[in-house]
Amino acid sequence: MNTQSSGKLPEAPEPYWCKDMDIPNFSVLVEDHETDVVIVGGGITGITTAYLLAKEGVKVTLLEADRLLNGTTGHTTAKLTAQHDLIYDEYMNHFGRTKARLYYEANKDAIQFVKDIINEQKIDCDFSEQDAYLYATTDQYAENIEKEWKAYQQLHIQGELVKEIPFAINVKNALIMKGQAQFHPLKYLSHFVRQLANDNNVRIFEGTTAEDILNLGNKLQVVSRDGKKVTANKVLCCSHFPFYEGTGLYFSRMYADRSYVLAVKAKKDFPGGMYLSVDQPSRSLRSTPWNGENLVLVGGESHKTGQGKNTLEHYQALETFADEVLGIEKILYRWSAQDLITIDKLPYIGAITEDQPNILTATGYRKWGMTNSTVAALMLRDLVLDKNNPYHELYSPSRFYADPSLKHFFKENLDVAKHFIKGKLEFPNTEINDLKNDEGAVIRMNGQRKGVYKDKEGQLHIVDTTCPHLGCEVNWNQGDRTWDCPCHGSRFAYTGEVIEGPSEKPLQKEDYGVLDVLLKDSGY
Template structure:
C-alpha cells in the first residue's frame, strides 16, 4: 500500500483516501464540442452517476460533466456507511417538522439503502456490501438523556431500534441506540459497475470539463469553462456545491464542515457494527478489508472549514483515540472530507427555483451522502419522468421554515461577517525566510496579506489570500496543504486552483522573485 506508514504512530504524509486505490477506473475525454442530450448531469459522484444509471435505463440520452476525475470528490472521501441513522436527528425533526416529515426522511433514506442492496444483487456487484447494525453511543449523562429522547422518537416514528447499555469496545458508555439492518460498502467498486452500464447504454461522460453557468429556457444550456455548450431538456446540478445557484442563494443557506478519517490496523479485533458518538468531538467507527487485511476506519473531529486549530491536530486526536481503544499497529491512510450542512439539516433536492422547473439541484447531505445522494437520484428520475415522488416536498430547495431555519440563517451569516472582518484586520509576523520546507502560512509583504507555501524542494508558491467568492480571507490547512475559506468553505490548492466551491475562479498567484515590486494595486480584493 502506497500510503502505509513506516512505523507505529506515524501518520502518512499525504492525505489520500483508500477507496480509489487498487481500482482501475476508466478515463474519459474532456468535452471539446457542443452537444445536445436529453439530460445534462453536472458532477461525477454518487448522485450524478446514480442519476445517469437510472436515466439511461429509461432510454434517455445523458451527458455527465465532471470538473476533475470521476469519484474524486466527496464520494471518494466518504466512510461509506449506508444508513438512515444520521446522528441524533429524529427527535429534532419530530419537534421541528412533525411526525410525517420525520418519518418521510427515514423512509427516503431507507428506500435508498434498499435500492443499493437491490442494485448490488441484480448486477452481482462485488463491492464488499455488508449488513451491519448502526449504533449511536453516549459517554456522558447529558448525551445519554438525549439518546433516550431519540429512542422515543424512533418509537413514535416507527423505526426499528433498541436502547442498550454497552458496546463491544473499550469505551465506557452510558447508553447506545441501535438502528438495525443497515449496511456498509466500497463505494468506488459499486459505482465503477454503474459507470460500465452507463457507457454500455450510450451515456456520455466527460472529465476535466468544468460547468460554469446555465442559460435558462425551455431547453437549458450548460456553459463550460472552455466555451462548450451542452443543451438538454433538464439540467441536474449534482456537484458538491451547486455550480449554478440561480436564485437559490445556497451560499447563505448552508455552511461547509470538514471531518477527518484514518484507516488503521489494530491489535484488538473489530467486533462488527457501525458506530458514531453522540458526544463531541465525534468519533465514527466501521471496518473494511484492505488487501485482505481488516482495517478500522476511525473518523470524526468535525469543524467549520477554514476555522479552528491546525488541521493535523485533528488527525492526531483520532490516532490517540484509536490507540486507547484498539491499540494501533499501523496507520495505513489518512484523508478528510468536506460536507455541506443546510439550515434545517435536510438536504436541498429538487427544482432550483419555482420558475426554473427544468434545473434541478442536490446538495447539503450533512455527511450522509450515500443514502441522501441515492435518494436524490431516485427523486430526479421521477421528476423527469413526470411521476409522483413522496419525498419531493420534504427535500424541496424552496422550503424555509421559520424555526429553526431563520435562527440558523442569522447565526450562520453573522459568522460569515465576523470572519470577513477578522481576516481583513489580522496581521502576520511570518515571512518566507522562516518557513520550513513543506510549510505554509499567511505572510505580510509590503503591508499586504499573502499566502506562502514552501514545498519539499524549497520552491515557494505565493497566492493572494482573498477568496474569489465574496472576498473573505483564506487560511492555511496544513493537513491537506490547501487554502480554505472560513466563510462559505471554498478551498484552493497551494498554487491557487479551486478545489471546492462555491468559488469558481482561482486565487491570484505571484512570482516569488517579483514580490518586492508589489504595490497597492496588487493587493487583491
C-alpha cells in the same frame, strides 16, 4: 508554527477507497452538442442518476470538472444507514412526526435500492449488513439518546437502547438501529461507470468545468470554462455545491463542515457494527475487508471549513483515540472529507428555484451522502420523467420552516460576517523566513496579506489570500496542504486552483515580476 506529524501518520492524505481502482478515463468536452439531460458532477449522485435515466432511454451528458469519483464520494466513510446522528427527535419537534417518518423511509428505501441492485447485478463491493450504533459518554448526551430512543418508538423505527458497546469505552447510553449496511463505494459505482461507458445514450466528459447555464427559452445551455456548450431540456446540478445557484442564494443557506478519517490496521479484533459518538468531538468506527483482514476506519473531529486549530491536530487526535481503543499496528491511509449542511439540516433536492423548474439540484447531505445521494438520484429521475415522488415536498429547496431556518440563517451569516471582518483586520506575525519545508502560512509581504507554502524542495508558492467568491480571507490547512475559506467553504490547492466550491475561480497567483519584488522586500 505548524504542528508536526507524530511519524505514524501517512505523509500525504489519500483515501483508501481510491487505491488501485480501475475506473475508465473520459476525454474533455471539445465540441458543442445537444442531449436530453445534462448532469454536472461525477460523484455518487450524478453517476446513479445517469444510470437510472439511461435505463429509461433518456439521453444523458455527464460533465465532471476533475475525475469521476474523486471528490466527496471518494472521501466518505461509506455507511449505508438511516441513523444520521441524533436527528429524529429534532425533526419531529421542527417538522412533525409525518415528515420525520418520511425522512426515515426515504433513506430506508435508499438502502434497499442499493442492496437490491448489488444482488441483482452481482456487484462485488464488500457489501455487508451491519447494525448502527449511537453512543454517549456523558450524562448530557445520554439524556439526548433517551429522547432519540423515544422518537424511534413513536416513528416505529426498529432499534434498541443498550448500556454498552463492544469497546473499552465508558458508555452511558447507546442506541442501535437494526439492519443497516456498509460497502465499498467506488467498487459499487465503478460498476455503473463501466455500463454508462458502453451506453450509446450516455456521453461522459472529465476535466470539463461547467460555469454557467443560459436560458434559451424552451432549452437550456450549459457553458463550460472553455466556452463549449451542451444544449438540453433539463440540467441537474449534482456537483456537491451547486455550480449554478440562480437566485437560490445557496451559499447563505448552507455551511461547509470538514471531518477526518484514519484507516488503521489494529492490534485488536473489530467486533462488527458501525459506531458514532454523539458527544463532541465526534468519533466514528467501522471496518472494511482488506487483504483478508479488517481495516478499521476511525473518523470524526468535525469543524467548520477554514476555522479552528491546525488541521493536522485533528488527525493526531484520532490517532490517539484509535490507539487507546484498538491499538495501532499501522496507519495505512488518512484523508479528510467536506460536506454541506443546510440551515434546517434537511438536504435540498429538486428545482433550484421555483421559477426554474428545469434546473434541478441535490446538495446539503450533512455527511450522510451514501443514502441521501441515492434518495436524490431516485427523486431526480422521477422529476425528469414527471413522475410523482413521495419525498418531493420534504426535500424541496424552496421550503422554509421559520423554526429552525430563520434562527440558523442569522446565526450562520453572522458567523460569515465575523470571519470576513477578522480576516481583513488580522495582522499575521509569521515571516517568510520562518517557514520550514512543507509548511504554509499567511504572512504580510510589503504590506500585503499573502498565502505562502514552501514545498518539500524549498520552492515557494505564493497566492493572494482573498477568496474570489465573496472576498473572505482564506486560511492555511496544514493537514491537507490547502487554502480553505472560513466563510463559505471554498478550498484551493496550494497553487491556487479550486478544489471545492462555491468559488469558481482560483486564488490569484503572483507573477514572477511582482513575486521577485515582494521576496526582496521580505529579505528572502
